[in-house]
Amino acid sequence: MSGSSFRYETIARELSDAIRQGTYPPGSRMPSVRQICRQYEVSLGTALLAFRVLEHAGLLSARPKSGFYVQSQTFAETDGEPVPSRPPPEPTPVTGGRLTFSVLSTFRDPKLLRLGTTATPSEDLLPLKALGRILSGVARRDYSATATYGDPAGHLGLRAQIARRIAEAGCYCSPDEIVITSGCQESTVLSLSAVAQAGDTIAIESPTFYGILHAIETLGMRALEVPTHPREGVDLDALETLIQQQVIKACVLMPSCQNPLGASMSTQNKRRLMALLAEANIPLIEDDALGELTFTRPRPKAAKAFDETGNALYCGSFSKTLGPGYRLGWIVPGRHWESVVYLKAVTNVHAPILSQVMLAEFLGGGGYTRCINRAVRLYQQRAGVMRQWIRDFFPIGTRVTNPECGFLLWVELPSEINGVELYRRSLTKGIGIAPGIIFSPTDSYIHHIRLSCAGIADAVEAQQAVQIVGRIAKDMLE
Numbered sequence: 001m002s003g004s005s006f007r008y009e010t011i012a013r014e015l016s017d018a019i020r021q022g023t024y025p026p027g028s029r030m031p032s033v034r035q036i037c038r039q040y041e042v043s044l045g046t047a048l049l050a051f052r053v054l055e056h057a058g059l060l061s062a063r064p065k066s067g068f069y070v071q072s073q074t075f076a077e078t079d080g081e082p083v084p085s086r087p088p089p090e091p092t093p094v095t096g097g098r099l100t101f102s103v104l105s106t107f108r109d110p111k112l113l114r115l116g117t118t119a120t121p122s123e124d125l126l127p128l129k130a131l132g133r134i135l136s137g138v139a140r141r142d143y144s145a146t147a148t149y150g151d152p153a154g155h156l157g158l159r160a161q162i163a164r165r166i167a168e169a170g171c172y173c174s175p176d177e178i179v180i181t182s183g184c185q186e187s188t189v190l191s192l193s194a195v196a197q198a199g200d201t202i203a204i205e206s207p208t209f210y211g212i213l214h215a216i217e218t219l220g221m222r223a224l225e226v227p228t229h230p231r232e233g234v235d236l237d238a239l240e241t242l243i244q245q246q247v248i249k250a251c252v253l254m255p256s257c258q259n260p261l262g263a264s265m266s267t268q269n270k271r272r273l274m275a276l277l278a279e280a281n282i283p284l285i286e287d288d289a290l291g292e293l294t295f296t297r298p299r300p301k302a303a304k305a306f307d308e309t310g311n312a313l314y315c316g317s318f319s320k321t322l323g324p325g326y327r328l329g330w331i332v333p334g335r336h337w338e339s340v341v342y343l344k345a346v347t348n349v350h351a352p353i354l355s356q357v358m359l360a361e362f363l364g365g366g367g368y369t370r371c372i373n374r375a376v377r378l379y380q381q382r383a384g385v386m387r388q389w390i391r392d393f394f395p396i397g398t399r400v401t402n403p404e405c406g407f408l409l410w411v412e413l414p415s416e417i418n419g420v421e422l423y424r425r426s427l428t429k430g431i432g433i434a435p436g437i438i439f440s441p442t443d444s445y446i447h448h449i450r451l452s453c454a455g456i457a458d459a460v461e462a463q464q465a466v467q468i469v470g471r472i473a474k475d476m477l478e
């Protein structure tokens, strides 16, 4: 099983595949627990656990003194990934920002168990102490740097470090081509402001990160949702058709680690995307905030790597790898450099200087790669474990993504279950989940929720929380 290190999960997965393929048809008796022990060379306890997992998932039922039997419902219903989206092919005004903001504000309760609230990285996987030590050194040594205004494009030392990092994503540029921002959210707003105006249509993935919707809404633009596959990312055939039918002013996409889907486009598709947009002269705003968290190392190329016209604005951030509180991100704006630097300067002059100096020093020290590699390994494991819990505890018919990056899981619930109601009821139990509706300007994701495995360092507590949400979901079916 992808992303999991437990033997029982592998066995459960292989048996469920066999059920799906019809090796064990509905109503038939499964091999005995002892047969499975022999076949996989595992203990009785491990084999039994695998059967229990399948029983929880509603695939098997135990009959006393007789063994486990295949249920009449098929696994395809419970195990599938969410179906690719099919949003309306028309641009729509974005109006849900206030609602999303009020949902997000409920997540500020410190007692809340965060199971998918904001896409916050796991605290135990951030190098907080090392950064703190550097920060106090910088504050003692470089405090006079705060006495004057700096370059709106940002601290050159940090830009040099970013240029090195993004070369790993195939984006080769000089430090002079980079603008430091106060995080990727600002990068998106500045980029959109640089290439489009109020009333323009912006193509986005469906579902998409709510921060992108906020940016489009506050700038008075319209969103055009493009069908998006839960693993492969935006549907390029659909995008090509929409480009022919609509006047699209820009695209804001997450080609490498999509929030909330965890989808990543193939290198081939990124190349095709860039060719398509170059031909139509449409700028791409590439949100790569989560791009460093791809499970395969070295990380795949960004779409910007295939930008031959300078029309892509490549946006990134340290929020998911070093901590959102530093509020540092960047843009490589290509041919939109002048506009972006101007907008940055008139918005807030430049990013805070001491945190820029501090991050430059940390990145120069070489600990960053080690820290990301460790985080990625653990996120992969946690995503595998959490998927299994969802299968164990959520109702039959639930679908969940199998991400190849990041720490987010997108869950499609059976159509009888309203994701907002599940969010509300979970909140009363002290558990925060993100309702699917905040990821779209239309009502497309009423039956969805987003979960995050970032905060499941305490596995027992997290498992109980998933179990509680699953039970609430099952109750809602009755």
Ligand SMILES: Cc1ncc(COP(=O)(O)O)c(C=O)c1O
Residues within 6 Å of the ligand: 118, 119, 120, 182, 183, 184, 185, 186, 209, 211, 254, 258, 259, 287, 289, 290, 316, 317, 318, 319, 324, 328, 329
């Ligand atoms: C895809 C994506 N883009 C942008 C952001 C905003 O990042 P930042 O904290 O750097 O502003 C987030 C934060 O969750 C995100 O998930």
